[in-house]
Amino acid sequence: MAEFIFPLRVYIEDTDMMGVVYHANYFNYFARARSEWAEQTGFGIDWQNAQEIYFPVHSAKIEYLKPALLHQCVEVVSQIKETRRASLVYDQYLRPAGLNDTILCKAEIKIACVGKDLRPRALPDIFTRETQRDY
């Protein structure tokens, strides 16, 4: 899968009393990017509801390298690193908009594929095929 780039701006709600993005909120940024990617590739919420497939976060590793600042324009860079039977792993990082060589925060996020009962479910073939394709 090619990199998916999702731009956003840091707003007041995201900051804490240090004037920088609060550590928990980077997870929101990464989740927005995954949702936007899903919407744009046809695996968005309508597809998920039709298939009764959901993608909760299974586990994550995160490293905070430099703080993102109030009103800074940043972008999330996302890539699916690995697709298994009923899970997938994303590599995601945040960088200042247009600055390719600076990483503010990076994470490896494992997503489970579950049904309505929250039990593991195999990823549909079409999902695996599409996400392994370069485009």
Place this chain on the structure above:
Amino acid sequence: MAEFIFPLRVYIEDTDMMGVVYHANYFNYFARARSEWAEQTGFGIDWQNAQEIYFPVHSAKIEYLKPALLHQCVEVVSQIKETRRASLVYDQYLRPAGLNDTILCKAEIKIACVGKDLRPRALPDIFTRETQRDY
């Protein structure tokens, strides 16, 4: 209805880059107090699910008087001001713990009573009776 007092502490997640509670987050404090009051009076989430009754916010007025500070111990004071057929109005305010004469933020919050279809539903008699009782 007597006043219901709900204590809490301000944490980093609640603050913004000014070092004080971000304005939207006072609504979380007020909602926590209403939920806690509902749980303690028997109208909590289990009762709501059994009755298929839900209580979304219909409208609100809020005034920010003094900022609540990081790690400050505060309390939400809540009172049901009015009960109508399918709605109720709360008066709620936030004060520093134990300081009766200081108001940090106050709100009037109108709650709708709706069914699963999100359409208005009459408040059950038992709810109206209990909430009009002084205790």
Place this chain on the structure above:
Amino acid sequence: MAEFIFPLRVYIEDTDMMGVVYHANYFNYFARARSEWAEQTGFGIDWQNAQEIYFPVHSAKIEYLKPALLHQCVEVVSQIKETRRASLVYDQYLRPAGLNDTILCKAEIKIACVGKDLRPRALPDIFTRETQRDY
């Protein structure tokens, strides 16, 4: 002041267990729109820091008319309704993207103008002039 239109999408972080945007989070949407407007008109965070002027929310009225749904594309429409000596009042509402005649949520939000000490400060002339201008 002409209307300022700010597009956004509803993400999972914004929703609650009812599958719709949690009432407190509409305040985040409105605040993002005000910040974006400020950045685009030259009154953004750099100007504010240089002037040592800040714009905390003073008070608000809000009405929730229809729920905004997960992954819905929406837009905040903002207008400065009134400019006083040390405060201003915004009319803001949220609508589905491109649907001019549907209002999901509307608010009147009064903003104070304060200095670093959090005490009222007159709005700079340039701010008042610019925001009363139609463009």
Place this chain on the structure above:
Amino acid sequence: MAEFIFPLRVYIEDTDMMGVVYHANYFNYFARARSEWAEQTGFGIDWQNAQEIYFPVHSAKIEYLKPALLHQCVEVVSQIKETRRASLVYDQYLRPAGLNDTILCKAEIKIACVGKDLRPRALPDIFTRETQRDY
């Protein structure tokens, strides 16, 4: 360091459209527990401001095992696992209140010790001594 137990309840603001706690919000729970522990052991915000020492999150690993449910009473169990020169590592997990053998979510969270300039600073001896003591 002995275990520090911090009780809390899940509120609507914490849940997402799946009716369970949104993955990013567990970080808030863990941070509240660390803050509360700091306040109760004398290393709270007043001490931090006096020393000009701050404790941003450096990195984290988290595993989501079972969802925490709306209005569930839960508790965060925290322990300092390791103290280095300018950082410390917490082991933290969330369990249903009073259920010792169920883990909902667990995390290893590395905290940096920094000065006002956000550069690394050695942990004060008194902090290291106290946190390595069993009590």
